[in-house]
Amino acid sequence: MDYDAIVLGAGGAGLMAALTAGQAGARVLVLDHAEKAGKKILISGGGRCNFTNMGVEPGCYLSANPHFAKSALSRYTQWDFLDLVQRHGIAWHEKTLGQLFCDGSARQIVAMLLDECARGGVEIRLETPLGEIGHADGRFRVAGASAPRLVLATGGPSIPRMGASGIAYDIARRFGLNVVPPRPALVPFTLGEADADLKAISGVAFPAVASAGGVSFEEAALFTHRGLSGPAILQVSSYWSPGEPVRLRLLPDAAAKLREAKRRAPRAHLKAALAEHLPRRLADALAARLALPQELGNTPDAALDALGAELEAMEFRPTGTEGYAKAEVTAGGIDTDGLSSKTMEAKAVPGLYAIGEAVDVTGWLGGYNFQWAWASGVAAGRAVAEATAAGRAAT
Incomplete structure (x- = not known):
């Protein structure tokens, strides 16, 4: 069966690329091994989907090429996606730091994307093993279908229980594209025996400024039975390198x-x-750790100043992270040097596109990664439609 484009992955980026190309006249097939479309969307935001952020800008993304995301993000903004949400009558609200959530359920976002795909005549096949991907005579062949254009939208290996894998990297390498080594991002840290005393205050959350890898984020932090978590910790984890300290302004x-x-x-x-x-439990734990048994009145001001300095930059040395199982996204991925920032097409492989989490672009916590999925999906979808129209005109 022949199509104008085959999209691998029925997640946010893949559905966005498919509906964009389909509504512009391309015949599009979406393939996914999962039993449901948009599985990561369904579990995001506590089931309410933090679908974008009011403050999206290129500086909120981590990539070996910090300029790569600028084109797609500027041509399909958070306001464009919000317009789509509102056209579908989905009620939403803004939480802290510009985060936008559905009032109801994340299922509404998936239903919206599927409705838009249906409008574009997109065919979606779920529970479909991809098997071998062929490429000859200018056409890609996969799962019994062929097309001159193939879009990689299978994400990264974060949250493997949802069926996530690194298949996009395997396909990219097969076609000669480089892959920036992937790693878990937006992920909790584990702490070692030096911080075993903090296990007693597991579950205690507090406002903090977390710093690592040259960046700082001011949000909530949380001690867990394994280490450190909470929004501030997840944010800096994307920038942290093994062996480096994490500092908390408590x-x-x-x-x-x-x-x-x-x-x-x-x-x-x-x-x-x-x-x-x-919090009382945190205060008790810190007092024991700082070992100041004297009454404050008997403590020299210089000693209080030294304690204050430690409380403003208390250092922890994570033993690692909780890995892909607890990572919200994957950092690294298909090297952007091999892709067009305008179309997401591989420079050396005409007709091959890569989008979303599969690419070496990782956003902050708070709706930024969904916005990258929407924007990169639209960029590829528009390029697929234009290439389809040009091909038809030529024949």
């Missing part, structure tokens, strides 16, 4: 707060002063 202006506590209540101990600003 208490802003800590030295001044400790001096003030000493002035007001000189007979109080450190944990009482900390408990005025931090």
Whole structure:
């Protein structure tokens, strides 16, 4: 069976590419081994799908080429996707830091994408093993279908329980494309024996500034039975390299707060002063770790200043991360040097496109990765449609 394009992957990026090309007149087939379309969409945002962010800009993305995402993001913005959501009557709300969620269910976003695919006459085959991918005479052949254009939209290996894998990298390498070594991103850290005392406060969340890899994020952090998590931690994990420390600002202006506590209540101990600003269990754990048994009134100001400096940049050395099983996305991926930033087409393989999480573009937590899926999908979908129209005109 012949098509104008075959899209591998029925996730956000793949469906967006398919509906864009289909509505512009291309005959599109989407193939996926999963039993449902949009499986990662369905579990995202606690089931409500954080579908984009008000603050999307290229600087919110990590890539070996920081300029690569600019073209696609500028030509299909968060406002464009929000318009689509509103045209489908999906109620939404804004949470912290510009994050947009469905009022109802993530199923509404999947239904919207499938409705748009149907409008474009897109054929979707689920539970379909891909098998070998052939390429000869300017056509790609997969699962009994052929087309002059093939779109890789199978994502990365994060959340393997959803059926995720690195198949996009295998296909890309087969066609001569390089792959930036993939790694788990937006992922919790594990801590070792040096921080075993913190396991006792598993479940304690607190506001913090987390720093690693030259970046800092101010959001909530969380101690877990295995290490560190929470939005601030997930954010810096994308920039962290093994062996590097992670620093947490646990208490802003800590030295001044400790001096003030000493002035007001000189007979109080450190944990009482900390408990005025931090969760009680965290205050107790920090007081034990910092080992200051004296009353504040008997503690020199210089010692309080040193403690304050530690509270503003407490250092942890993760033993690693919780891996792809707990990673929300995959960093690294198909090297952007081999792709057109305008069309997402492989420079050396006409008709081959790569989009979404499969590509070496990783966004911040908070809807940024979905926006990359939408934008890169639209870029490839438009390019497929234009190439289809040009091919028909030539014949």
